[in-house]
Amino acid sequence: MDNDVIEVIEEQPSPYSKWSPRQGRNTLALLARLFPEDQSARERLAQEATSVLSCCIPPTQSDGVDTGLVIGYVQSGKTANFTTIAALAADNGYKLVIVISGVVRNLFNQSCDRLRDDLGVAEGNRGWLYLQNPTRARDAASLRAALTSRPLAGIEPRTTLIVTLKHTSHIRNLTNLLASIGENSIPTLIIDDEADQASLNNRVRQGDVSATYRSIGQLRATLRQHTFLQFTATPQAPLLISILDVLSPSFVELLTPGDEYAGGRTFFEDERQARLIREIPPSDISTRNNLLTSPPRSLLSALEFFYIGVAVGIFRGEQAYKNRSMLVHPDKSTSSHAQYARWILSTQEEWRRILEAQDTDADRIERLSLFERAFNDLLNTGMESPPFSELIPYIQSALAITQVCQVNSTPANLEPQWRQEYSWIVVGGDKINRGYTVEGLTVTYMPRGIGGSNADTIQQRARWFGYKASYLGFCRVYLTQNVRQAYVDYVEHEESVRRALHQHRQQRLSVRDWKRLFLLSANLRPTRDQVIDSPYFRGGQPNSWFKISTPLYDIQTTDQNRDAVNNLLNSLDLTELSGDPRRTKMQTPKVGRLSMTEILEGFFAELTWPDPSDALQFNGILFQIGNFLDTNADEDVVVYEMANGKSRMRPVNAQGRITSNLHQGENPPSRGDQISRGEVYPGDVAIRDSNQLSIQIHWLDLEQNKVNVARRVPALAIWLPRRIARSWVAQNQ
Numbered sequence: 001m002d003n004d005v006i007e008v009i010e011e012q013p014s015p016y017s018k019w020s021p022r023q024g025r026n027t028l029a030l031l032a033r034l035f036p037e038d039q040s041a042r043e044r045l046a047q048e049a050t051s052v053l054s055c056c057i058p059p060t061q062s063d064g065v066d067t068g069l070v071i072g073y074v075q076s077g078k079t080a081n082f083t084t085i086a087a088l089a090a091d092n093g094y095k096l097v098i099v100i101s102g103v104v105r106n107l108f109n110q111s112c113d114r115l116r117d118d119l120g121v122a123e124g125n126r127g128w129l130y131l132q133n134p135t136r137a138r139d140a141a142s143l144r145a146a147l148t149s150r151p152l153a154g155i156e157p158r159t160t161l162i163v164t165l166k167h168t169s170h171i172r173n174l175t176n177l178l179a180s181i182g183e184n185s186i187p188t189l190i191i192d193d194e195a196d197q198a199s200l201n202n203r204v205r206q207g208d209v210s211a212t213y214r215s216i217g218q219l220r221a222t223l224r225q226h227t228f229l230q231f232t233a234t235p236q237a238p239l240l241i242s243i244l245d246v247l248s249p250s251f252v253e254l255l256t257p258g259d260e261y262a263g264g265r266t267f268f269e270d271e272r273q274a275r276l277i278r279e280i281p282p283s284d285i286s287t288r289n290n291l292l293t294s295p296p297r298s299l300l301s302a303l304e305f306f307y308i309g310v311a312v313g314i315f316r317g318e319q320a321y322k323n324r325s326m327l328v329h330p331d332k333s334t335s336s337h338a339q340y341a342r343w344i345l346s347t348q349e350e351w352r353r354i355l356e357a358q359d360t361d362a363d364r365i366e367r368l369s370l371f372e373r374a375f376n377d378l379l380n381t382g383m384e385s386p387p388f389s390e391l392i393p394y395i396q397s398a399l400a401i402t403q404v405c406q407v408n409s410t411p412a413n414l415e416p417q418w419r420q421e422y423s424w425i426v427v428g429g430d431k432i433n434r435g436y437t438v439e440g441l442t443v444t445y446m447p448r449g450i451g452g453s454n455a456d457t458i459q460q461r462a463r464w465f466g467y468k469a470s471y472l473g474f475c476r477v478y479l480t481q482n483v484r485q486a487y488v489d490y491v492e493h494e495e496s497v498r499r500a501l502h503q504h505r506q507q508r509l510s511v512r513d514w515k516r517l518f519l520l521s522a523n524l525r526p527t528r529d530q531v532i533d534s535p536y537f538r539g540g541q542p543n544s545w546f547k548i549s550t551p552l553y554d555i556q557t558t559d560q561n562r563d564a565v566n567n568l569l570n571s572l573d574l575t576e577l578s579g580d581p582r583r584t585k586m587q588t589p590k591v592g593r594l595s596m597t598e599i600l601e602g603f604f605a606e607l608t609w610p611d612p613s614d615a616l617q618f619n620g621i622l623f624q625i626g627n628f629l630d631t632n633a634d635e636d637v638v639v640y641e642m643a644n645g646k647s648r649m650r651p652v653n654a655q656g657r658i659t660s661n662l663h664q665g666e667n668p669p670s671r672g673d674q675i676s677r678g679e680v681y682p683g684d685v686a687i688r689d690s691n692q693l694s695i696q697i698h699w700l701d702l703e704q705n706k707v708n709v710a711r712r713v714p715a716l717a718i719w720l721p722r723r724i725a726r727s728w729v730a731q732n733q
Contacts, residue, residue, distance in 0.1 A: 016049060016068075016251035017054040018469050024091030025160075026127060027084065030118055035709070041258050045077075049084035052253045056227035059093035059187035063224045069195070069249035069511065071498065073264070074233040074459060075437070075466035076257040079111065082191045082231055090127065090159035094187045095147055096271070098165045100171065100216070101193040106407065107435045108165045111193060115163060122335035129160040133170050136177045144181050160299055166198050173213040178222045187224035190219075194435050195230030196237040200247060200531040217246060232489055234456035235497065236526040238424045238587070242533055243512040243733050244689040250510045252501050260469040264462070264491040265479065267486075275381055278302075278478045278581050285447050285480065286336070295343035299445055303347060304374035304479050306443040310423045311476040312385045312396035319401075319422035323440035327463055331448045332429035334410045341412070341427045344404050352399040355392070371395060382473030398423060398497065434460040434601050444480045450486045455493060455524040458486050482523075489521035492726070496520075496627065516731040517623050539620040542725035545685065546621055547663070550611035551604055551715035552656035552702050556610050558713055565697055565714040568594070569641060577687070579681045587667060587681040589696075590641040596693060597634045607716075611657070612732065619730050621718055625693065628724045638689045640696045647699040647712055654704065662698060662715060684717070694719035 023046060035041040057064045072078040086097045092586060099115065102108030112132055118124040121130045131139050146160045164170045192199055209217075209588040220228060230238055230249060257263065266273055277717050284296035306326040328344065330336040357364045375388045385391060403415035403421050407428035416424045418439045426438055429464075444464040451457070462586040464477050479487070496519035504514045520526060522538065531538055572592030579588065594603075604622055609615050642648075643664070651659045662683050666678035678686075688694035696717040702710045 002259070014051040014055050014251075014253060015505055016253075018056070019058040019060075020062050020672045021050050021053045021088050021092045023050075023088065026087040026090045026119070029089040029120060033118060034084075035147060043503060044219055044256070044258060045072050045080060045084050049081060049088050049254070051167040052081075052229065053085050053088050053189075055251050056229070057225060059089075059095075061187075061225060062185055065220065065226055065526075066226070066251075067228045067230065067247060067249045069230045069238055069252045070230075070255060071235045071252060071464065071501070072233050072255035073257055073261065073494075074254065074462050076233065076261055076263065078231050078233065078255065079114055079193070080118070081255055082193065082229070083115055085229070086115075086161065086191070086318050086433060087119060089189045094159060094189050096162070096186050096188040096378075098174070098188065098190045098219075099161070099193065100166050100190065100199070101163060102435070103166045103194075103198045104431055105165075106431060107194075108163075109434075110437065114318070115161065117211055119161070121161070121679060127156055127158060129158050131160065131162045133164055133173070134177055135161055135173045140177060140180050147186055150675070153690070161549055166194075166212065168190075168211040168215045169453070171212070171219055175215070175219045175222055178219070181633070184222055184224045186223065186225065188223050190223075190226055190228045192228065192230050194232060195247075196234055196435060196527070198231045199230075200237055200241060201245070202530045203624070204241075204245075204533045205530055213247075215495050218636050220246070232314075234459050234527075236456045237528070237531050239497075239511070239514075240516065240526060240532050240534070240536060240731055241444075248512055249301070250512060252499055252505060252511045254502060254505070258467065260467040260493045261465075262468040262472055263465045264459075264487060264494060266472070266627060267465075268488045268491045273472070275377075276472070276475050276477060277484060278476055279484065280445075280478050280480050282480075286339075288370045288673070294346055296447075298478055299328075299340075299343065299447075300444050301345065301453065302375070302445040302476060303344065304371055305474075306425070307351075307395055307398045307402070307474045308371060308374050308378055309383075310402060310440045311391050311394035312383065312474070313422070314394045314401075315386060315391065319638055323418050323424065324423040325426060326443040327432065327433075327438050327445070328427040329427065329432065329444065329446045329448065329461065329463075329480050330427075330429065331451075334408045334429070335404075337406045337427045337429060338410070338412065340403055343428070348399055348402060348404070352396065355396050355399065358600060362504075368392065381475075384473075392431050394446050400475045402632050403652055407436075432463060433457070436463060437466075438463050441466065441468075442474045443476050443478075446483065447478075447480070448483070449480060450483055450523075452528075452683050453524050454527055455486075455490055455520060456527045458483070458519065459494070461488050462487070486521070486524060488638055489524060493518065493520045493524070499630070500696060501602055512733075515619070516729075516733065517619060518729060519623075519627060519726050522727040534731055536729050536731040537616060538727065539617055540624060540720075540725050540727040540731055542622070542720060542722035543690075544725075545663075545719055546617050547715050548614055548618075549608060549662075550609070550614055550652075550655065550657045550708050551700060552652055553610045554670055557610055558710065561607055561609075561714050562712065564603060565621070567606075568603045568639070569645075569697065572639060574641060576644070583645045583682045585668075586646055587664070589687050590644060592639050593636040594639060596625065596637050599637045599639075599693075599695070600629065611655075616730055616732065620730060621720065623728055624720060624724060624726050627726055635692070637693045637695060640687050640694065642684060642687070642696050642698050645699065647701045650700045650702055651706075652704055652709065653701045656702075657701075658700075691720075691721050691723070693721065693724055 031042040101111040198212050198323045201210050280298045284298045286292040310324045328340050354363045354367045372388050402423040404425045406412045574590040574592045577589045577591045666683040667681040671677045698715045700713045
């Protein structure tokens with residue numbers, strides 16, 4: 001082995017690994033450039049990149065295609081990861097790396113700049129042939145030479161890096177260029193950045209094919225040997241498209257951020273950081289019925305926090321090499337962007353003028369008192385600063401140097417020149433949603449609702465996530481109440497998906513075999529409907545009953561379920577439930593208790609409900625219980641054997657589905673002169689513990705057209721209290 005090549009040996013190799021990549025010159029140089037003083041970060045990035053590349057079609061294989069999904073967190077360093085994968089691919093014999101990046105120019109340029117800088121292309125690293133939005137007329141000769149060249153003495157082999165805008169015309173140009181080369185067995189890696197966005201077929205429900213999706217398919221068809229790697233922090237759409245779709249992944253890799261990362265769990269799960277989130281009251285949101293004519297108080301408060309942070313940065317001398325920024329993210333209309341930009345500029349100028357007044361000026365004294373209040377608030381979250389009195393001249397400097405820009409599609413658009421200026425306030429909408437990096441972001445102000453309520457869209461707006469642990473105390477995020485709750489719900493959903501994928505991954509099963517079942521608030525949709533042709537179902541209504549609707553399926557299944565129920569009842573110490581002495585035996589349940597873990601791993605695991613609707617809902621019950629046990633200590637489940645263990649008659653149709661109500665009603669069924677409704681027996685629906693998981697065992701004699709078809713068939717009714725129930729989404733594929 002060459003001296004500059006080190007074999008990567010993973011402590012826990014990916015279950016999907018096909019081969020063992022090695023670090024070489026490109027990877028070592030990249031890691032040193034990215035993390036010159038952080039060995040643990042280098043090791044983590046190298047290990048994860050190696051794990052991903054090991055799942056790809058090996059460069060020595062003559063043909064074969066595959067699709068993989070790589071999931072990170074928002075602003076957690078996915079670009080650094082796929083850049084490392086590109087370098088590792090070059091070290092291991094891939095001749096072509098294609099990066100499809102950005103649906104808008106600002107994101108595309110951002111990605112190109114990072115790739116060129118990190119891989120050393122901008123510094124003249126000739127180990128790469130770098131092509132940006134190539135065309136056949138301009139680049140065919142150089143690309144043909146790079147892809148068809150044979151090893152030559154003293155000449156280092158080159159890897160071609162192509163970066164193309166995620167747009168039909170540019171991808172088509174690339175396809176035509178590659179087709180003109182005439183070499184379709186080139187070891188290739190295709191990296192699709194923000195893969196859940198424009199790549200998928202958003203016309204699948206119309207039975208048609210969208211333009212970008214078609215162009216990606218045509219590109220892939222020109223390459224007999226490649227892996228298509230989808231990178232995203234919001235994988236809902238790639239996971240819910242049809243498993244027959246060519247963009248449905250067969251394997252998944254989960255990226256882990258470094259210790260400095262502050263994401264959803266930091267801001268919305270960590271109670272210590274709750275002070276970082278501030279609520280924008282409804283009165284501060286401009287609507288048709290509440291037109292704002294001046295900057296709302298919550299915006300002024302956010303600005304006070306920001307300028308204090310900038311002042312501290314200037315005091316520390318950070319303006320020479322870092323950035324401080326604020327993001328104002330109203331709705332997508334450019335008119336609202338212009339309004340907020342005007343408010344911020346006028347406020348900045350007014351405050352600057354006030355602070356230049358005499359020390360005894362009343363407006364100056366009041367303004368400084370408001371700044372000092374923000375200063376003290378920041379101290380309470382860990383900001384380190386000189387005394388406020390020493391900071392005052394630096395606040396004046398902050399007001400003087402801060403640049404305000406709109407990032408949108410209007411003539412007023414101004415991309416921040418991060419290397420030219422220290423302090424920025426960025427105002428914008430969709431152009432600063434997905435993938436856009438706001439350097440040194442400390443304060444976010446988002447005066448908007450949840451919009452279409454797509455979970456992935458809402459999460460992609462969280463530009464304030466990132467590697468901020470070292471200056472987290474300076475951060476403040478202003479959200480409306482419903483948006484804040486949406487992020488709380490999303491964090492639970494995100495971790496649910498990652499946990500389920502990790503467990504499936506450990507079984508070495510294709511992602512196409514993954515059971516698509518995960519937590520998601522009833523207030524959110526997983527993704528946009530137009531890319532999903534297989535419907536998904538929702539469940540998890542708290543304080544409600546789930547009842548088996550088809551207890552009779554076939555003799556073998558019925559016998560299996562009957563044995564499981566009998567085994568459970570024999571393990572319990574059942575006693576009659578206390579109640580009105582006028583009850584009949586059929587109105588007197590027996591009750592016992594068993595550990596929730598034993599119920600989940602024992603009894604429930606032995607049951608089979610072949611009816612698709614029952615199976616889906618029952619799996620949802622199992623999922624919610626498992627999720628509860630992940631974060632809570634084991635506890636008892638209340639088990640009721642209804643009707644004192646006697647059988648009740650219920651009619652079924654030809655498919656074995658009950659055509660009446662499983663639950664017995666109240667006794668008496670209505671109020672009389674001397675007795676209240678349900679006074680003797682409250683009905684089966686009331687037989688439960690309102691705060692604990694409750695299971696009713698029903699024994700049924702089933703008849704069809706008044707002819708008995710089965711005796712002693714078990715059926716279940718399960719009560720999930722609010723503290724256990726969680727809204728979930730499932731999809732059958």
